[in-house]
Amino acid sequence: MSDSAALNHSPEIFDNMTPAEFEERLPDLFGIGNGKVSEDPRFAIFLEKNPDCAALVRDLEIIAETAAKLFEPTEDQDPADSVWINIASKLKGESSSLDEPNSTFE
Amino acid sequence: MSSMILEAQTGMQTKPNPGLFKRNPPIAGEAEAIERAKEGDPDAFSKLYALHKRRVYTLCLRMLGNVSEAEDMTQEAFLHLFRKLGSFRGESAFSTWLHRLTVNLVLMHLRKKGLNLVSLEETINPSEDDAPKRDFGSRDQQLAGSVDRVTLERAVSSLPPGYRMVFVLHDVEGFEHNEIASMLECSTGNSKSQLHKARLKLRELLRNPEQFAVPASGKEGV
Numbered sequence A: 001m002s003d004s005a006a007l008n009h010s011p012e013i014f015d016n017m018t019p020a021e022f023e024e025r026l027p028d029l030f031g032i033g034n035g036k037v038s039e040d041p042r043f044a045i046f047l048e049k050n051p052d053c054a055a056l057v058r059d060l061e062i063i064a065e066t067a068a069k070l071f072e073p074t075e076d077q078d079p080a081d082s083v084w085i086n087i088a089s090k091l092k093g094e095s096s097s098l099d100e101p102n103s104t105f106e
Numbered sequence B: 001m002s003s004m005i006l007e008a009q010t011g012m013q014t015k016p017n018p019g020l021f022k023r024n025p026p027i028a029g030e031a032e033a034i035e036r037a038k039e040g041d042p043d044a045f046s047k048l049y050a051l052h053k054r055r056v057y058t059l060c061l062r063m064l065g066n067v068s069e070a071e072d073m074t075q076e077a078f079l080h081l082f083r084k085l086g087s088f089r090g091e092s093a094f095s096t097w098l099h100r101l102t103v104n105l106v107l108m109h110l111r112k113k114g115l116n117l118v119s120l121e122e123t124i125n126p127s128e129d130d131a132p133k134r135d136f137g138s139r140d141q142q143l144a145g146s147v148d149r150v151t152l153e154r155a156v157s158s159l160p161p162g163y164r165m166v167f168v169l170h171d172v173e174g175f176e177h178n179e180i181a182s183m184l185e186c187s188t189g190n191s192k193s194q195l196h197k198a199r200l201k202l203r204e205l206l207r208n209p210e211q212f213a214v215p216a217s218g219k220e221g222v
Helices: A003-007 A011-015 A017-030 A043-049 A051-069 A082-095 B003-012 B030-038 B040-064 B067-087 B094-114 B149-157 B161-172 B178-184 B188-206
Strands: none
Touching: A003 B094, A003 B188, A011 A043, A017 A051, A017 B040, A017 B188, A043 A051, A043 B149, A051 B149, A051 B161, A082 B040, B030 B040, B030 B067, B030 B094, B040 B067, B040 B161, B040 B188, B067 B094, B094 B178, B149 B161, B161 B178, B161 B188
């Protein structure tokens, strides 16, 4: 189902979904807007009636929110010093072959 | 192929996308270092490496799950950057451009290794055992208000490769489904479906941490 098709229904349709139908649509629903299904008023009644679905949505949102924080690495996630040594060595070779006297990678 | 993928693969830039700067704001001194590095200043290139090595390495490590391969790909990414830097025109955030370049190199590397990413669904879909269980699970076991990043890193590294790839690209790196679909040569729907399965599998893992994969020696990543 496309993004638009996933939500192209009257709100009552969502109120009366079965949990299985909800789960089938969930990949598309998370892909719409800010991805916060729990805050979308169209699903409020359904989620209130289906606490298992509400718990699932909340958990998946927590996972996505925490994942976004992983974008900024921590200080202990540096590559080994040998990586730069190898890069510099190869670039020195390339610079020489390109006849660029100003390039001195050390 | 989206313009952004084309840009990272070929070094050509198309149109600017202001949204890309949201997550990758310019870094102090970066623009000057880029211009100087384009002119062949080795100190400037060294500065670019210092500014971006951690993110590039972490991205490689998360995608590959192996320290030595991640270091090799970090090296390749910066060598490639050196050769392509002249085509960077500042129309997107430099780190976004660099990350795309890195992702494409990693994907090429995986394809060379024989991991066929052309049909994501058929080739790197996990076995039945690895797939998330199709139930809602007990509410009693719901995750706490937050999951700490170390635990999530460990859970991500335990994901099957196909799930891990889409999860890292979308939820960590912030790529859109249409971009991921172009990179992995699959459909947008497939990317959404893989992401959803990845999150379900992570939920399962986080509720049962004993299922985390045990790293083999100190060389396995994250």
